[in-house]
Amino acid sequence: MVSLLPTPHPKERRIIFGNISKPGYSPDIETYLAHGGYESLKKALGMKPNEIIDMVKAANLRGRGGAGFPAGAKWSFIKYDDGKPHYIVVNADESEPGTFKDRYILHQDPHQLIEGLAIAAFATNVHLSYIYIRCEFPKAAKIVWEAIKEAKAKGFLGKNILGTGFDLDIYVHQGAGAYICGEETSLLESLEGKRPYPRIKPPYFPAVLGLYMKPTIVNNVETICHVKHILAMGPEEYAKMGTPGDGGTRTMCVSGDVQRPGFYEIPCGGVTLGELINDVCGGLKPGRTLKAVIPGGSSAKVLRAGETFKMKVKGPDGQMVEKEVPLLDLVMDASTLQAAGTMVGSGGVMIMDDTRDMVWALNNLNQFYAHESCGQCTPCREGSLWMSKVTTRIIDEGARPDDAKNLKNIADNIAGRTVCAFGEACSWPTQSFLAKFPDEFEKRVK
Amino acid sequence: MRAMTESLTRQADSLTPEFIAEADELVSHYPVSKRSASLPLLHLWQNHFGFIDDSAMEWIAARLDLTPVNIIELVTFYPWFRREQAGKTIIRVCRTLACALAGSYEVKDKFCQAVGLNPDCEHHGFGHAPPTTADGKFSVEFVECLASCGSAPVALINDDLVENIKTSEIPSLVESYK
């Protein structure tokens, strides 16, 4: 576990990783039970399902997978008594470059996920659930499967859970190396055994026509793990940790050019970007200056050192005033980063210092997206590879005068015109790198 | 690279009762639709045989009431699957940004050197095995983000994640898998 500090940084508040960092903590059920495991499930089984959903809503829990959709609202789309089977599928296909939190939960605290999942299933009348784990976590798949068997043996899963009459089966389903399967409808197609082509929305919203065309919730691993803590500490207490629209803690995964890369569980909105880099992560490497930050996974638009952002903030008198906010003062929560034209996404913060070449970095991401485009729809299939070929050629042979203009136009022709959000994901890097670092492209022109 | 259809023996002819029971168990995880067991059966097969031959795709299709094209569509989509033998040890070096910033291109070259492979050999998946040493001991390939960016550069060697790789340690690392 190279990525977690042995003792929490003062800015951290470990809820999800509270137990993992304790000495001797292991993924087996006895350890979990010794640390208060499955108490939230017992509590939940004594509640009314809609009370649980109301708690999750009141907790202001947003999805931790990237899109940041309010979890309680997502659950409430499922009509408890509509007579149809419902499913929950846990998205453990963690593959957004820059993100590496779910990996640790799956390997080191699988029961936390299973408990949260059982609570979520009870709240939404689900009796069959799958955990979709990427195949590059082969050990995690085994660990989670073992944990499921342990939980079943103890009566926390299976038929008539803890004598309440509630049934739930959970299975592990392994992916096979496709970033696109992180897109929820692609994940469902993959789970159905088809080529994982994302579905068109409308009409195939998972809450209506999900797995096997039945109402389905797809939630990220970390999101589901938060549920047991919301029940344990109460939604008010939980929400209070974060900001009004973004409750609880969020795991910030920091990588790239900082002294202490790793993941840090921090109350939502609890740090600014500057505090995260310089305080939590120990600053940049000696003698270096900051150049660029990708704040929410590789798809999030890049920010340039020295940038400032006009945004409305609460003044000392409680009135909203417009203020010029420097990059390092940006609060790392969903609404602030959105106002800065980017996103908190999956919490993957990638830091690049002044030694880095932005065209090279963009090319690395373009190659990633070209490799991962599923190829279903025209703009992304053709555009992602085209952008990647152009940036590769710029690096190998130098740029032509119209390359930057063409690249931007290709990206503009993809974003917003594809079946799924991969279109935005693959064009935002190109759009933002060109907008924020035009000089780096210009100096490549032959 | 070996031809995909060269194999004269059909893997499906050597299935054991234990294998079939395991396949049945996997299919039982999907009470709503057998087709969902496509990926699990492909994983089971590749873990057992090392790769997926045509008889495998036909067997799996028949087991799940599908046509073989439904299975080859998956085998060629997902880079994890291969239709030909790879090395006993597969070294998957993460290529994506955080690892690249930490030197993954150099790491991959060093791995290639250490096992005796041409580092310039390109590989896309689509059913092909990654570049493999002549003795069949090692394959080395780039893969996209392994979700361990905080400990870059990383590689997945068989089922083991190796983190914070230093190029100087690569020869001994390779040695430990021989």
Added chain:
Amino acid sequence: MSETATPVAMVNVQVDGEWKQFPKGTRLIEACMKSGKFIPHYCYHPKLSTPGNCRMCLVETGRPKMTPDRQPVLGADGRPEIAWGPKPEISCAAEVAEGMGVRTSSPLVEECRKGVMEFLLINHPLDCPICDQAGECRLQEFSVEFGKGESRFREEKVKKPKRVDIGERIVLDDERCIMCSRCIRFMQEVAHDDVLGFLNRGSHTTLSVYPGKRLDNNYSLNTVDICPVGALTSKDFRFKMRVWFLKETQTIDVSCGTGCNIVIGSRENIVYRITPRENEEVNSCWMPDSHRMNFHYLHSDERLVSPLVKGEEAPSKWTRALAGAAEKLQGRDPAKTALIASARMTNEELFLARRLASALKIENFDVLLRPQKGDGFLISDDGNPNTGGAKLLGLATGKLSEIARRVESGEITALIVLGEDAVDCGISEGALKKLEALVFAGILANKTSPHASVVLPTSAWAEKRGTMINIKGRIQRLNQAIQPPGQARDDWEVLRDLVQAVGGSNGVYSIEEVFKVMASETPALQGLTISRVGDLGLQLSLPA
């Protein structure tokens, strides 16, 4: 026709500024097309599921602005005000909704189309001069309208397999494929034979069959019809003729009782291809390959091209042949004369054949039935295209085996055979040889024709007009695509002349007249004319 459909709720939709009404459930692309707005598209096909993958049909859409209590905000014109969406939307997947707005041409829509066209073309090979799809390629067509005219793609194109032999009748060029998946969906959803699929991924996605499997399904050529580009082409038609030279004739297939609606593509009296024509009541948009390919015999060397009278100088003249036939048939004992007609003949021909029998007072007549095992889809259990007509017009009597027996025994001494081979009806060549009179009319030489006293060469189904009644009792029209070869004449004229020659009746001078007389004598056809039958045919209420 049934007119009992329950009324469908209508919704108001604003199309390019004009408010129109559409039935609830209408797809937006169809609503736009019905409003006369052309929406370019590739993957969308009205008979297949909607993957929304080509992104060519993007339009701007809006939904009614709502007040906080969910009531639409009305504008000065009393119509809902529309809140236009921030992103374009594909019109193939959206359904019309009350108060919806759509813009089918706007700067954003044009930009979207140009963008998609450019993406489709960057990896498309520059094959157009040698591509057999030329003239009906949607990529070519939309390039003219929405293309940029110049390429800014300077990278290497993706290489894929070309000229792949994927089936008995089909060639695949993967570089031309735009991955719209129409063919895959057709094979899954219509043909129920899941043999096609995509291999690999991203820009390397490649249409393929499973190694060793073939696209040999009897409906495979429909994939060629719906392929919007030159990826799937028909081996039979490839490079035979540029499509813009083809004359198109709307007619029906006569290979079985279904009567698939078709288009014949011909040039200068040669049929080059047959494609299905949409008719919801009959064949949707599809037809079996076996039927589509069933035209090459029209140009066979075995075609009968001039009349013949046995023992006289060949070829004969039509006047002489008709007189010769009349001489042979007149003045005989009707009980010793029989007529075999064909359920492949048109209603008009069958009607005149019945007249001929009456004129000669023959009571021994029938048609050859062709029961067969259909495929449960478009190949029916009836191998004849017009058993319905033969029954309606009283030609199907069930006497055929009795007639055959009496020819064999020598009780019948004169026989008229129209469009059939008497041998197929159970009559031996030996018995045919012994007949005193054998009048044969048909298009191909067969085992009967060498023994005929008179041979009358007639027209094949692509060479004439007329009507037929399919297994479901639908009357449909044949139209003439090409001229009959040599001296061959239209069957109805030959039969009319024969009826006249044996003193049966006065003449009719057009096929419309024949139909009129037939309709006046046939209750099920009362009030009909050939033109009223129309291109899509009419359902008849036939006597049980």
